[in-house]
Amino acid sequence: MDNPALIQSGLAQQHYICNEATAMTLYLALKLEKPILVEGPPGVGKTELAKAMAAVLKRSMIRLQCYEGLDEAKALYEWKYGKQLLYTQILKDKLNELLGSGENFEQTLSHLHKVKDIFYSPDFLEPRPLLAALQTEQPCVLLIDEIDKADHEFESLLLELLADFQISVPEIGTMTALHKPLVLLTSNNNRELSDALKRRCLHLYLPFPTIELESAIIEHRVPGIKAQLRQQLVKFVHELRQFDLKKQPAISETLDWARTLLLLQTDELTPETTLATLNVLLKHQEDIHQVEDQLMPLFKALDQHKN
Amino acid sequence: MDKVMVEFIQSLRQQGMRVSTAETLDAMRAIPLVGYNDRAMLKLALSCCLVKTLPDQVLFDQCFDQFFQVPDSRPARTDKAEPKTLWKAFGRKPTQTLLPQSELGQLLLNSTGAELELKLAQAAKASQLSQMKSISQRGLFGHKMMISLGMGGLDQEIRLNQNGSSQQESLARALTQAKADLQQDIKSYVDRQFLTSTKGIHRQLREAVLMETRIDQLPAQDEAMNLVRKLAKKLAAAHSRRRKVPQYGQLDIQKTLRNNMAYDGVILQTHWRQKKIERPRLWVICDVSGSVRPYAGFLLMFLYCLNDVLSQVRAFAFSSDLVEVTEWFERLPLPQAMQQTLQQAGQGSTDYGQTLTSFHQQHLNTLDHRTTVIILGDGRNNFSDPKCNLLQDIHGRAGQVLWLNPEDKRRWGSGDSEMLRYQAYCSQTVACHNLQQLERFISGLLRYNH
Numbered sequence: 001m002d003n004p005a006l007i008q009s010g011l012a013q014q015h016y017i018c019n020e021a022t023a024m025t026l027y028l029a030l031k032l033e034k035p036i037l038v039e040g041p042p043g044v045g046k047t048e049l050a051k052a053m054a055a056v057l058k059r060s061m062i063r064l065q066c067y068e069g070l071d072e073a074k075a076l077y078e079w080k081y082g083k084q085l086l087y088t089q090i091l092k093d094k095l096n097e098l099l100g101s102g103e104n105f106e107q108t109l110s111h112l113h114k115v116k117d118i119f120y121s122p123d124f125l126e127p128r129p130l131l132a133a134l135q136t137e138q139p140c141v142l143l144i145d146e147i148d149k150a151d152h153e154f155e156s157l158l159l160e161l162l163a164d165f166q167i168s169v170p171e172i173g174t175m176t177a178l179h180k181p182l183v184l185l186t187s188n189n190n191r192e193l194s195d196a197l198k199r200r201c202l203h204l205y206l207p208f209p210t211i212e213l214e215s216a217i218i219e220h221r222v223p224g225i226k227a228q229l230r231q232q233l234v235k236f237v238h239e240l241r242q243f244d245l246k247k248q249p250a251i252s253e254t255l256d257w258a259r260t261l262l263l264l265q266t267d268e269l270t271p272e273t274t275l276a277t278l279n280v281l282l283k284h285q286e287d288i289h290q291v292e293d294q295l296m297p298l299f300k301a302l303d304q305h306k307n
Numbered sequence: 308m309d310k311v312m313v314e315f316i317q318s319l320r321q322q323g324m325r326v327s328t329a330e331t332l333d334a335m336r337a338i339p340l341v342g343y344n345d346r347a348m349l350k351l352a353l354s355c356c357l358v359k360t361l362p363d364q365v366l367f368d369q370c371f372d373q374f375f376q377v378p379d380s381r382p383a384r385t386d387k388a389e390p391k392t393l394w395k396a397f398g399r400k401p402t403q404t405l406l407p408q409s410e411l412g413q414l415l416l417n418s419t420g421a422e423l424e425l426k427l428a429q430a431a432k433a434s435q436l437s438q439m440k441s442i443s444q445r446g447l448f449g450h451k452m453m454i455s456l457g458m459g460g461l462d463q464e465i466r467l468n469q470n471g472s473s474q475q476e477s478l479a480r481a482l483t484q485a486k487a488d489l490q491q492d493i494k495s496y497v498d499r500q501f502l503t504s505t506k507g508i509h510r511q512l513r514e515a516v517l518m519e520t521r522i523d524q525l526p527a528q529d530e531a532m533n534l535v536r537k538l539a540k541k542l543a544a545a546h547s548r549r550r551k552v553p554q555y556g557q558l559d560i561q562k563t564l565r566n567n568m569a570y571d572g573v574i575l576q577t578h579w580r581q582k583k584i585e586r587p588r589l590w591v592i593c594d595v596s597g598s599v600r601p602y603a604g605f606l607l608m609f610l611y612c613l614n615d616v617l618s619q620v621r622a623f624a625f626s627s628d629l630v631e632v633t634e635w636f637e638r639l640p641l642p643q644a645m646q647q648t649l650q651q652a653g654q655g656s657t658d659y660g661q662t663l664t665s666f667h668q669q670h671l672n673t674l675d676h677r678t679t680v681i682i683l684g685d686g687r688n689n690f691s692d693p694k695c696n697l698l699q700d701i702h703g704r705a706g707q708v709l710w711l712n713p714e715d716k717r718r719w720g721s722g723d724s725e726m727l728r729y730q731a732y733c734s735q736t737v738a739c740h741n742l743q744q745l746e747r748f749i750s751g752l753l754r755y756n757h
Contacts, residue, residue: 004348024341024351031340032333037359081575192540198359199327205361 003027007056015220016045016052017213025204026053035162035183037147037198040206043250046186047145049206053182054141062136062181063143064129066150072157076167078126084119120171130158131167131175139179147197148190155197158185162200209251211238217251222258232269232302233258237281239298240291246284257281271299309335311428314437315374316357322370324363330356343421346375375424376499407482409460415485427496430455436500445497452493461486518743522713523601531742532641535605538746539612542753586618587679587752590705592666594684595649596626596657602713604645605742606683609749611636616753624648627655629665659688659725663697674704679752682733683711686719686726693725698732707734711748714738 004023011018029036038046054061064075098115099108127135133142147155161167165177185201187193209217215234218225237254249257257280266273275295282288291298312335316326334356341352350371358367407413414426431437434451461482468479517525517534525531562578591610593603603624610620621633630652635644674680680701702708710733712719712726719726730736737748 020347021351021355024348025355028337028340028352028355032336034333039361081570085570085573085575195325195359199329201359202333202355203359204355205364 010056011049011052012220014052014055016048017217017220018049019209019213022049022204022206025202029182029202032202033165033180035185035201036204037193037201038184038186038204038206039189041208041248041250042188043252044206044208045251046184046206047143050141050143050184050186053184057139057141057182059138059140059182060136061141061143062129062133063145065145066147066154068149068151070150070154073128075128075130075154075157077128077131077169079120080124080126084124087119117171122172125169125172130161133181133183134161134165134167134175134177136179136181140181142181142183144183144185146188147185148187148193152194155194159196159200162197208241208248211235214238214251214254218255218258221255222262225258225262226267229261229267229269230258233261235302236269236274236298239302240281243287243291243294245282245287245290247282247287249281253281253283271295274299310432311425312338314428314432315370318374319357319367319370322366324357324366324370325359326357330359333357343425346421349375373499407464407478409457409464411457411461412464412482412485414456415461415489416481423492426456427452427492431496431500436497439497439500445494449490449493449497452497453490456489518746519741521740522605522742522745523598523740525601531605532608534742535609536612538742539609542746542750543613543616586616587706588619588677589617589679589681589752590621590623590670590674591681592623592625592629592662592683594626594657595624595653596655599683599685599713600649600653602711602739603648603683604641605745606681606711607632607636607644608641609745611641613749613753623666623670624652625658625662625665626653627658627661628652629662629669656689657684657687658691659684659686659729660692660694660697663694663701667697667700671700671704674701676706678705680705680708681711681752682708683713685712685714685724686710686729687723688725690723693728695725695728695732698729702732702734708732709734709748709752710736711739712736713740715740 004020004027007026008018008020008023011023025036028034038049040046050063051061098111125131130142130144133140144158147158162183165180166174168174185197208214211234214237215230218230218234234254237249237257241248257277260277260280261269261273264273264277275292278288278291282291312331316331316334319326334353337352337356338349341348343349350368353371354364354367358364407416414423430452433455434448436448436452439445439448465479465482465486468475468482470476471479514534517531557580559578559580563574563576564572566576566578567574589610591607593599593606595603607622610617610622614620621631622636623629624632630648632644632648632652635647638644639647698708710726710729714724714726716738718724719730726736737744739745739748
C-alpha cells in the first residue's frame with residue numbers, strides 16, 4: 001500500500017467507494033502507525049470502512065463495541081479467577097509437600113519465596129479485545145466502535161494503547177504489541193471526545209457523500225440496478241437530506257432502498273412506488289408523514305431538474 | 308521547510324485552532340510521505356494530522372489557502388510541478404550554454420513554484436518578517452527579503468549580460484523580467500503574512516479586552532457570545548470528570564462479600580466505598596429590568612452552555628413579578644429566548660418583595676439541600692418592602708443562596724439598594740460585572756461539592 005490511490009482502488013475492489021481524503025488518512029495511518037478517529041452521521045459506512053480495510057490488507061479484524069459502563073475487565077484483560085482458585089485447590093498437596101520439607105519456619109518461608117508468582121502470570125490472563133489485538137501473530141485491524149457511547153474514563157484507558165500500542169498490567173508489566181494493529185475508532189458525535197484522545201489520532205470526517213459518490217457506491221453494491229433509476233433515487237435521497245428530519249437517510253438506507261426497488265423490478269421512480277417503500281428510507285413515523293405531504297412538490301422539482 | 312511548517316502552525320494557533328506539539332510532529336512525519344509537489348495532497352495530509360473537529364476544518368482550509376497562496380499573477384506555479392516556463396514569453400528555448408550563474412537567477416528560471424515559495428518563506432524568516440509592526444514597513448521588509456534571497460548576485464549577472472551577445476542579452480532580459488515578477492511576489496507575500504499574523508494577534512488581544520469589559524458595555528454581541536461559549540466549553544471539560552470517586556482505604560464490606568460468594572468466600576475482588584460527586588441543581592432568578600438586563604442574558608447563556616455538567620437548571624426572570632423561563636432557554640436560540648423573556652417579564656418597575664413572595668409560594672417546596680439558588684440583581688427595590696424574611700426561608704431550605712450583583716461593592720446599600728440587608732441571608736454575595744468575574748463565579752459553583 002504505497003500510495004493513497006492504491007488504497008482507494010483496493011477498497012473499490014472490496015466494493016467500498018471512498019474519496020481522496022479517506023484514502024489519504026488510511027495511507028498516513030498505515031505509514032505513521034497512528035490510530036484513526038472516524039466521525040460522521042450514522043450510516044455513512046464508518047464501521048464498514050474498517051471491515052473493508054481489513055479485507056484489503058488481508059488482516060483479521062478485532063472489534064470492540066463500546067457502551068456505557070464498559071470497563072477494563074471487559075475491554076483490556078481479566079484474571080481467570082476461577083482457574084486461579086481451581087489451581088490453588090489442586091496444588092494444595094504440592095504446597096504441603098513444599099512447606100513440609102523445611103526444617104523451621106524461616107526455611108519454609110524461603111522455600112515459599114523461591115516459588116514464582118505463578119497465579120499472576122500470562123497463563124492466567126484472559127485477553128479481552130484490546131489486549132488480544134496486540135497479541136495476534138499477524139497484524140490485525142482493531143475497530144473500537146462508537147467510542148462516544150463509552151464513559152469518559154474509558155477514553156483515558158485507551159490513551160496508552162493508542163499512543164504506544166502497549167498495555168500495562170500491574171502484576172506482569174508492560175505488554176507491547178507484537179505487530180502494531182491498524183486502529184480505527186468510530187464516533188457518532190454523541191458527545192465531545194477529549195482533546196487527549198483526539199491528539200493521538202488522525203481525524204477523518206465522513207460526511208454524507210456527494211451525488212456522484214453515492215451513485216458510484218450503489219453501482220458497486222447493487223449491481224443489477226438500471227443507471228436511470230439509480231440517478232433518480234440518489235437525487236431523491238439528496239433532496240430528502242435537505243428536509244428537517246429526525247433521522248436523515250444515510251448510505252445504508254439508500255442501499256436498502258435500491259435493493260428494495262430492484263426486488264420490486266421498478267424501472268422508474270414514481271411517486272406511487274416511493275410512497276409504498278418510504279419506510280425503507282425513513283425510520284420515524286413523523287418523518288414519513290412529513291415527506292408524504294411534500295412528495296408531489298419534491299417530484300416536480302426533480303423533474304424540472306432533469307429537464 | 309521545518310521553519311515554514313512551524314510558522315504555518317503558529318498561524319493556525321493564532322486563528323484559534325488547538326494544535327499540540329505532538330500533532331505538529333505527526334504533520335512533519337507525514338510530509339515526506341506525500342512530498343511538496345502536489346498541493347492538494349499536501350493539504351489533505353496536513354489536514355488529517357492537524358484538524359480534529361469540523362469547525363477547525365473550515366479554519367484550516369482558509370489558513371492553508373492563505374498561507375500557501377499561489378500568487379495570482381502566475382497561477383500555474385504550484386499546481387504544476389514542472390520548471391517555470393518563463394522562456395516561452397520570449398518565443399524560444401534557451402541554449403544550454405547560457406544558464407544563469409547566480410543562485411537567485413537559477414532559482415527564478417529553473418525551479419518549481421513550490422520551491423520558490425519555500426525560499427520566500429525562508430527569506431521572510433531571515434529578515435524577521437514576523438517582527439513587522441505596521442503596514443508602512445512593508446517596503447523595508449520587502450527589500451530585506453530581496454537582499455536575503457541574493458539580489459546582489461542577480462543584479463550583477465544582469466549587468467554582465469546586458470551588452471553581450473544576443474543570447475546573453477536574452478538571458479538578461481529574462482532575468483530582469485523574473486526579477487520584476489519576484490518583487491511583485493514579495494510585496495504580496497509581505498502583505499499576506501502581515502494580515503494573517505495580525506488578525507490572530509488582534510483576536511487574542513480582543514478576547515482579553517472583552518473579558519474585562521463591563522458586560523453592559525460589550526460591543527459586538529456575536530463575538531462576546533462566542534467567547535462565552537468558549538469559556539463554557541473550557542469549564543465543562545474541566546468539570547466533566549467522573550461522578551464517583553472511590554475512596555481507597557475504606558472497604559465496602561457488604562459489596563465485597565456479596566461479590567466474592569462465588570469464590571467460596573475467598574476475597575479475590577475488593578470493592579471500595581465510593582464518594583458521589585453531585586452535579587449542582589441550579590434555580591436562577593434574574594432581574595431583567597433595564598440596567599441589569601444584559602447580565603441576565605450572559606449568565607443564563609453561560610449556564611445553558613454548561614448543560615452537560617449541571618444536572619438541572621431552572622431559570623426565572625422578573626422585574627415586578629416572577630416568570631419561569633426555563634423552557635425558552637432550553638428550546639430557543641439565545642437571542643429569541645431573551646426577547647421572549649423580556650416580553651413576558653421585562654415590564655414594570657423592580658419589586659424584589661413581590662418576586663420573593665411569588666417564589667416562596669410557588670417554588671419553595673422544590674428546594675432541597677442539593678439545590679443552589681442564584682439571584683442576579685442590583686438589589687434596588689424602589690423603596691418598597693424588601694421582605695427579607697422570605698429570603699431567610701429560602702436560605703433555610705436551599706443548599707445555598709448566591710447573589711450576583713453587577714454593582715460595585717462600594718455602592719451596595721446606597722440609595723434604594725437593599726443589598727446589605729439581603730446579604731445577611733445569602734451564603735455568598737459576589738460583585739460581578741465582567742466576563743472574567745462571571746467565569747470565576749461559575750467555576751467556583753461547579754467545584755462546590757455537597
